[in-house]
Amino acid sequence: MTAILPLTDFESVDIERLLDLAFGTDRHGRTAYRLRQGQSWIPAMSAGMRDMTGNLVGVIQSWPVSLRSPDGSMTPLVLVGPVAVAPDYQGAGLGKAMMQHVLDIGDRSAEYRCTMMIGDPEYYGRFFGYDAAPTQLWGIDGPVERHRLLARAPQGASLPAIGDIVPGWHGLAETGYAA
């Protein structure tokens, strides 16, 4: 299989086609899409994979979100996903490779360390240490199955227990986050 490449190497039309294939054309109504609205994916935490003929067969995107605490303070987080592999290539390790790639970058960075996602704990918990326990008191705009609202903080980092997830990063000057 080919290397993991920057997602900026790919055309948006190909990315959207692969996401439609994996999640259906009605995917834009999902709760995760509300959190992505008006935002741009984070190039350093997004990637793609081609097959031998050059077609895009794997994609991962990550987005800026924040946890707004009851006192109004904002904790920047990275919303990982969608993660999608073309049906013919599923089960061959592409999903794991792309996730690990992004999480390794996040773990080494100051700003992308704490991530969340909406996904299957049987996959993202089992292989990458995601857990629904830290998110039980997090509010989110839209329906979500609580056991699929997942978070991951590497050792030494902590997540606020209570708050609302909102799109984008806020107060970047104070946090030192890249825009």
Ligand SMILES: CC(C)(COP(=O)(O)OP(=O)(O)OC[C@H]1O[C@@H](n2cnc3c(N)ncnc32)[C@H](O)[C@@H]1OP(=O)(O)O)[C@@H](O)C(=O)NCCC(=O)NCCS
């Ligand atoms: C989910 C997805 C990203 C995984 O990527 P992948 O390249 O197919 O999977 P990998 O090869 O990395 O991993 C394979 C392993 O994960 C397991 N797995 C894959 N998808 C899973 C899921 N949704 N739930 C639980 N386990 C899953 C497989 O059973 C396999 O386990 P094994 O190693 O014990 O045999 C990919 O299958 C996909 O795009 N699916 C369509 C979208 C979707 O259904 N998403 C649901 C999750 S939000």
